[in-house]
Amino acid sequence: MAQALSEEEFQRMQAQLLELRTNNYQLSDELRKNGVELASLRQKVAYLDKEFSKAQKALSKSKKAQEVEVLLSENEMLQAKLHSQEEDFRLQNSTLMAEFSKLCNQMEQLEQENQQLKEGAAGAEAIQAGPHVDGELLRLQAENTALQKNVAALQERYGKEVVKSSIVSEGQGDPTGSLAPTVLTPMPLAEVELKWEMEKEEKRLLWEQLQGLESSKQAETSRLQEELAKLSEKLKKKQESFCRLQSEKETLFNDSRNKIEELQQRKEADLKAQLARTQKLQQELEAANQSLAELRDQRQGERLEHAAALRALQDQVSVQSADAQEQVEGLLAENNALRTSLAALEQIQTAKTQELNVLREQTTELTSELQQRQAEYEDLMGQKDDLNSQLQESLQQQQQEQEETLKQCQEQHATELKGKEEELQNVRDQLQQAQEERDGHLKTICSLKQEVKDTVDGQRILEKKGSAALKDLKRQLHLERKRADKLQERLQDILTNSKSRSGLEELVLSEMNSPSRTQTGDSSSISSFSYREILREKESSAAPARSLSSSPQAQPPRPAELSDEEVAELFQRLAETQQEKWMLEEKVKHLEVSSASMAEDLCRKSAIIETYVMDSRIDVSVAAGHTDRSGLGSVLRDLVKPGDENLREMNKKLQNMLEEQLTKNMHLHKDMEVLSQEIVRLSKECVGSPDPDLEPGEAN
Template identity: 30%
Template sequence: MANLAAKDFERLQETVLDLKTQKYQLEDHNRKQKNALGDAQAKITVLEQELAKAQKSIQKSKKATEVQELVKTNESLQRKLLSQEEDFRHQNQTLLTELSKLVTTNEKLEQEIKVLQVKDQPGCDVPNGPLTLELQELTDANVKLQADLAQAGKIHEAELMTLRQNLQRVNAENVKLKVTAQEKHDLESGLHPIDHQGRESPELCEVKTTAQVSFHRENSISTSVPDGMLLQDRISILEGENLRLSHENQGLSKKSDDRIMDLESALKSANIDKQTLQTQLQHGFTAFEDFKTRKGVELNELEQQNHELKAQLNAMEESVRKISGEKIEIQDEKEKRSKDLANALEEKATLQAEYEETVKLSDKRKKTLDEMAITIQTKIDNYSAKIADLEHELGEKEQVVKSWEEKSDDLQAHNVKVEKILQALTAENESMKVQIVELEESSEEELKKHHQEIEDLQSDQNQTVRTLQTEHELVLRGLNTQLEIANAQRTEFEEQVQGLRQEIEDLHEEKKITEKKGSALLKDLKRQLQSEKHRNEKLQEKMKECFTDPTLTEPGSKEIDPDRSSISSWSMMSGQNEIGEHGGSSTTLPDLTSPVSNPSTHGESLPRDSPPNGGRLSQLSKNGDAQIYLDKIGMLQAERLIMEEKLHMLEASASAMADDLVRKSSLIHHYCMEGRTSVPTTPNNPQHNDKLKNNVKRMMSHLMVHSDAETRSEMLRMQNMLEETLTKNMQLQGDLETLSQEVVRLSKLAISPTALSS
């Protein structure tokens, strides 16, 4: 189930990336359209300004004949345009009627096919060969008609674009004609003041006469001498200005004659250019129609993209529902497994098998993480290659734009030439105003429609983007909460592991302390043994001295020999007991009752051996020291035996404790510290589980047989600790699995925006 969930998640992530790429493409397309609309609006404003200037120049113009000719030519061009538009409409109507007929025929044929399918049941085998042939022919015809329709639409769009371009050219030429007419009007208005100044020359004569009269009066009036001087200066200035104005009048008359000749030649050339402009107008209208059809096709494509996005969103919702269902199933399975784990905690073999499974799963998850990283890197490389291709395409498109700009520069140069030629045709555009206004209104209506359609598309795209963003934010929040929970659980598990490690260290320290105590006890006992041996040796020497006393006779010494042999037999028996105890310590623990029973038996052996030697000992009773020595020797021998048995018991118990501690430390080191696992096998194999159970039972029985009450309590405590550590390891492994899955998801989510931004 986890693998299936990962695959579904990858598929969902790929769909999200595709949606994001489509979104960015649509945003780029919208930006381009907005830029194109801004350029078109700027051109419209420029054209409006030129129209205002042209209207002013037309109002000031006086040549009505040229204006009437232009009006007639414009009317003829408009009639041609209207006739072409009507032809296009008729063609479109015919195509639509043919399409509707085809649709109706297709519907009828589909109904007939359905009827035939209902009739053609598995019992009756009626040959339907001709019907299928007719169906194929009709579908082929339908495909051909659709292709013809598409070609006709493309032709219509091309003609509309050419017509629009011609219209723009005609408008530009009209503006240039208006400018030339304005210049002509300015020249004429400049000629009028010159003529006026020429007419003012008799007034200057009158001023001269008045000046002469004033000159004659100078002689009579002596007080008005300075005024006369001023008048003389003014007269001289006015004479110079008169001469200058006369010269300027002659030059201006010559220039006006030359300008009139130039304008007449320009009129002739303008008539020739007018005919070319009419043809260009037709092409412009066709280009305008092409532009309309292209925009319609682009709008249809955008609608199709919106439908595709909606379908992808629906698919994503269905996949999310599937994932939620799988999540519920996984939770149910998790609860079942938790119950199974609670029941299986009693058996160590199943726990170890599950622990091995979790280790394997963690390895697999690591491998999958590495593979995912590799796949993500490959995807990033692919995206970078695609970006390079797109940049190459952008460079090509920029070259195309540069070529169009060069063409526009050429057209501007041509327009400058046309402006020079069409200076005399400014007064003929009064009737063109109404037509241009109508065209502007129609273009404005179309622009408004396009704006509305673009706004609708933008609103739809914004809504889809918002929904996707909200879903993405919700998913991110869920993942963040899951990450926080996983981190909290991880910290708890780490604290528990640290506590367990501390406990294990404490156990090791306790083990060392017990080993030290045992070694110290052994050393003390060995010292006591050595001191007892020295004492026994001294006593034996004293006994030898007593027995070798010269007061005793030779037969008495012979009678004492059996007693000496009995002492040596005691030492031999003690040696045999030591050997037996050493041999038994390897298999079984020594019995605490044995040291009490042994001295009693040895004590009984003395009176049994005493009756045959009674006479000889009675002879020694005279010597009280000998009897005291014998009593002391017997007591010391008994104490020695008891001490030896205690020593052997302590040695055996210490060795058993050391063995138990070694076994326990090896188990702890094996299962907890190193985390080793057995040979990897399938966890669901019942034979493997039975083998593990038998091995664990044998090991536990072997440990339980060779232990006393203290070791049993320690073993129980160690078992509980092992069970707790194993259960915690299982829980940690499950949490690690969930964390690895979430890390994979977050890494994918983090890589997708970086790839898109790059």
């Protein structure tokens, strides 16, 4: 293979190798820088997390302040409720006191009346002066009882007198004249007794009434006293709760006020401290800038002096470096082993750049805080102080070091010349080894290219097979849709026509003799499925039914045999078959979409494999006979140096990824075959579903 390459191709490959080397160096530098940036960004993120936790603590404190405000508002609400309850209680107390005063007045009046009745002074006048009806009733009741007693007493006396008079009349001749004055004399005494008994009875009734009133008044007073005791207990409880709430409110208010004052004092102290720090830092910056300007002026004068001495040495070194550069160009071939890992490094770089972008966005949002800037500013001031001390020390040491460096440069120059000669010899040996390795790797590249071409051709063949199967299915679907549309139009005509039974028979016969059935058998063959044989079997099974229906002599016409129920069943079956056909069409469409997406997936993955294999350059020292089971995996395994663990892990991941892609491609091929069989089965059901529904109607 090395002899077959022309000089132009060899030069082109060398130019590509140089470009890859430069790109590799750039990428390694960028990776190193990105790693440093990642470390710094992670530190910043950790610092920002700490600041965020501090901010959350401050927020929690502010939430506590908000809770204190909520408690204050609740205390105000409770105070308003207490005021309203106190007003209600005062109203209730005032009403109760008014009622109690009324009852006391009534009791005093009753006691006065009772005393007046006990004294007995002017009882009749009091009865007459009383405007109430109760007094008259009492007087009348007492008078009635007294009169009844007097009547009884008079009757007894009269009876006694009659007995006595009868006895006397029997003993004497004419006793009437003597008895008349005796009977008339006790009349005023009887009236006095009557009045006395009336008053006595009236007083007794009044006494009973007074006792009843006193008992009722005592019961009412006891009830009112109990209510007063209950209300006083409620008042005490409410006053205690009010006092407790008032004390709690005052304590909370004092605590919140103290906390707010402390927070304000802390904020003011922090602001003052920060302002003082910024002023001090500005003053220190100005002084440092002045000192740096003075030091720069001194250093420029010293550099001019050293530049004259160094130019003489550089002229000597330039002559030697020209010779060494030629030797170094030969050494650059060693770095060609890293060119194949550039693709993987680019992927890692893209992933890390994405992470960096995310981290940068986070840092740009978080770096706007004031505390981080102050911390960075303090760090810078510390670095400035360190630099000032280092500069002062370096200024003192430079004079001594410059004299020593001149002597050391001469000694090093002599030693470097000897080392360069030895390196030239080593480089020549390495160039010979690199040429041998290049020949071996060119052979492996050719074998890998052939394997990739074979895989690409196989995938193209599979894609062509899948596209042909899809075209056949689409053509069958188109024919089935046409046939379904015709059947639907005929069904509508039959439904509108009065002679539905004869129309139904024509529809069945036209369905059996439709050209779409015969045409589909000539042009559909997918994945070892013979669609013609199925149609021939159906036509052979339908042939005796057609012969029977076509011969009018053998049996009477079909519309006379079909009943209304059978016709309705046939219509229902036709509707069900039509719905099933629509469902199958939707399934076929879904399968078409999925197969198209699978084909696109296969094309994309094959392109990825081609790019990985065709763009890779293999220049690592590995024997040509050690090829792996999968050629691409062996190439990726040989790309890595023995000492580079990161590249080895990355190549292992790439190898696993490629093996997974190959296994997925195998599974996709199997799935394509299964899908083609499923599509053929569905098309078979779509075509064959109307016949079983129509054959029972023909048999009837």
